[in-house]
Amino acid sequence: MKSRALSKITGIFYSTRLAPYVFVLPFLVVFFVFFLYPTISSVVMSFHNIVGFGNWEFIGLKNYERLNNVHFFMALRTSTLYTVLTIAILIPVPMIIAVFLNSKFMLARNFFRSVVFLPALISVVVAGIAFRLLFGNTEVAFVNSILARFGREPVRWMLNHTTGMFLMVMLGTWRWAGVNMIYFMSGLQAIPSELYESASIDGAGVFRKFFGITLPLLKPIAIYVFTISIYGGYAMFTESYVFWNQSMPGGIGMTIVRYMYQEGLLQNRLGFGSAVGVTLLTIVFVINIIQLRLFGMFRKE
C-alpha cells in the first residue's frame, strides 16, 4: 500500500503537466524570497522607525519628511549629474567607435575591438586604484606633474566637487565604453548590407548613409543603452567608494545608493534608509517609463 502511494506521488512529480512548474520553481523561490518580499518590506520599513532588531514604531511619512535635508538633495544632485554626464558621453562615443570598428574600411579592427573592450573586464575597484594613482594630490603624481610642466599648480583632485565628479565620470567612461560599444556593434551587424549597397547606387555619401540608415536603425539599441545607463547611473556606488571610502569631505561623491548605505547600514537607521531606497526606486521607474513613452517603445509591443 505504502509503495503504491509513493509511486503515485512520484508519478505526479514525473507527469508532463507538473514538470514545467518544477523547472521554473527555483526562479519563483528566489523571486518571492529575495525580490518581492524585500521590495514590500522596504516599503513597510520606510514607514517605521526601527531601533535595534525587534523595535518597530509606526511613524507614517516622517521618514519621507526627513528626506528634505541638504545631504539627500546633494546625493540626488550628484547621482543625477553623474547619470546625465555618463549618458552624454557613453552613447555617442561608443556608437561612433562601433561604427568605425564594424566597418571593413578600418585596419586591424579586431585588435582595436579587444583593446576597447578590455577595461570592461576589470573591477571598478582595481580601475579606481589606477585612477587614484594617476590623479593623486601630490605634485609628483602623474597628472599633476604634467600640469606642473605647463606651470600650473597641483590640483587636489579628490577634494573638490567639480574635479571629484570629473574623476567619477572618467572612471565610469573608461570602464563602460567597451560594453556599450559591443551593444552598438551587435546592432550594426543586424543592419542588412543591401541597404548600404542600394544607397551607394543612388549616390549617397558616407554621411548620408550614416544619418539616413545607420542612425535610425540603431535607435532600438540606443534606447536600450539609454535605459541601462539610467539604471546604472542612479545605482552608482563603487565609482564613488574607491575615491572616498572612509571620509567624504563636504559630501563629495555622495550618491543616493551611498547615502542609503551610510544611513541604513552604517548608522543603522533602517527605516530612513528604506525611505531613501523607495524614493530611488520610484525615480528610476518614472524616468524609465517616461523615456520609453517618449521613444514609443510601448506602441511596438
Place this chain on the structure above:
Amino acid sequence: MKIAHVLKKRKRVSPGQIVSLIAFTILCVVLLFPLYYLFLASFRPTQLLFREGMALGLNLEQMTLDNYAYIFSGASRYANWYFNSIAITALYTMSALIVCSVVGYGLAVYNFIGRNLIFGLVLFVMMIPLEILMLPLYRIIIGMKLVNTYAGVILPYVAFPLGIFFFRQYAVSLPRDYLDAGRIDGCTEYGLFFRIMAPLMLPAYGAMAILLARKEWNNFVWPLVVLRTGDKYTLPIGLASQIDPYGTGFQVLLPGAVLAILPPVLVFVFGQKYFISGLTVGGIKG
C-alpha cells in the same frame, strides 16, 4: 608572377584609413595607459613613488618585487581574498548556470498556465537595480544566519534574470523532435532535459559562464554588505578596505590590483568568441 598578382589584387590603403588607424592607436594608448601605469608602479617602492613620482619607461634596475613579496607574507590577508574570490566566483557561476538554464528551458519548451506571467516577472526584475533592496535583503540574510558566508553572497542572485532570458531565447530555437522521440523511449521530462537538451545548449553554457564569472569576480556592493570580517573578503572588498586618504595602503593595493586583473584577462584571451555572444544577449532581440 603569382606574387605580383596578389599584390595587384590587394586594395590600396587610403589616407582616410591611415588617419583612423592613427586615431584609434592614440585612443588605445589612452585606454591602456592607466593599466600600464598601475603595472609599472607595482614594482616601485611605495615611499619612493609618493616622494618622487615615477618615470614612464621600463627600468629593470629600479624595479623591485618587494610589494609582491609583501602581499604574500603573513602581514597581509591578500592570499585569503584571492581564494575567496575564486571560490565565490566558481560556486556562483555553477549554481547560477544550473538555475538559469533550468528555468529558461522550462519557459521555452513548455506551454503552461502562468508562463507568460513568469516570463514577464523575469523581464521586470531585469529592469530594477537590485542595489536598492540591500537593506531588506540584509535583514533576510541576518534572519537566515548567512551573514559573512559565501552562501549569503551567492543565494540572492542565483536566478540572474538576464541569464534566464538568455537560456530561454536559446532553448526556443532547439529542435523539438528529440523531445518526442525521447518520450516514446520512456525518458522522463527531467531526463529529457539532462540527457538531451542540456548537452545541446553547451554553447549557451559557455557564453553565460563567462558573463557570470566576469560579473561575480568584479561584484562589489552586495559582497560589501554581506562579508564582515577580513578573512572572508573577496578581492574587490579587500582591496577597497586598504584604500585610505594618505596612500599608506598602496603597498598592498598596487600588486594586489595587478594580480586581480589576471584571471579575467586570461579568460578573455582564450575565450573571446564566447565573451561577445554572452554580452549581446542583453540586446533587444527577444
